Amino acid sequence: MNWYVIQVRSGHEREIADKCRFLISDEILKECFIPEYICKKKFRGEWHDVRNVLFRGYVFLISDHIDELFNELKKIPDFTKVIGKKKETIYPLKDGEVEFLKTFGKDDHIVDMSVGFIEGDRIHxxxxxxxxxEGLIAKIDRHKRIAYISVNIFNEETTAKVGLEIISKN
Incomplete structure (x- = not known):
């Protein structure tokens, strides 16, 4: 099975994924998902787990029938384009990218909160x-409990947010 990525209008990821699941047969589309991450948000004086889209503007598809899938995608309103499409050829995500997404987001495609501490200028x-x-972390917002990570995906360097709780800083 190959993994493909389609670009959609930011903020419409869940809507497009639902339409893909509903309108494209299971024989053509094995799985359609949006990687998400869990972070903490404070409201009503308490911290709560909240799920957010990991890569805004993208929906992930798993299929072995890319030609049929591409034809079916043309029927989806608000569909923008398949990432990696060059002159009628559509390229799947690279094995390393797929492996990273599988291990980072597990089977449910949700990246859990991480916990760590800062000692000097090193993050543990x-x-x-x-x-x-730890080498993926480009920046930390301790107040919002977010880490900005830099990953190479979609054939380019991309910044994404994930949940990170820093329990101490020395």
């Missing part, structure tokens, strides 16, 4: 998907 992640991947 003690649990969560960023553990062992």
């Amino acid at each position: 992640i003690t649990e969560g998907p960023l553990q062992g991947r």
Whole structure:
């Protein structure tokens, strides 16, 4: 099975994914999903887990029938384009990109919160998907409990937000 990515209007990812699941047969479309991440938001004086879209403006599709899938996608309103389409050839995500997404977001395609601490100018992640991947972290917003990570996906360097709780700073 190959993984493909379609570009849609930002903020319409869930709507387009639902239309794809409803309008495209299971024989053509194995899975349609939007990678998400869990972060903490404070409202009514308490912190709550909230799910957000990991890559805004993108919907992921898994299929072995790209020609049929591409024809079916033309029927979806607000569909923009397939990433990697060059002169009628559509390229799937690279194996390394797929492997990263599988391990980072697990089977449910949701990136859990990570937990860590800062010692001097080094970040140490003690649990969560960023553990062992501290090098991806470009910036941390401790107040919002967010890490900005830099990943190479869609054949370009992309910045994404993920949840990160820093429990101490020395």
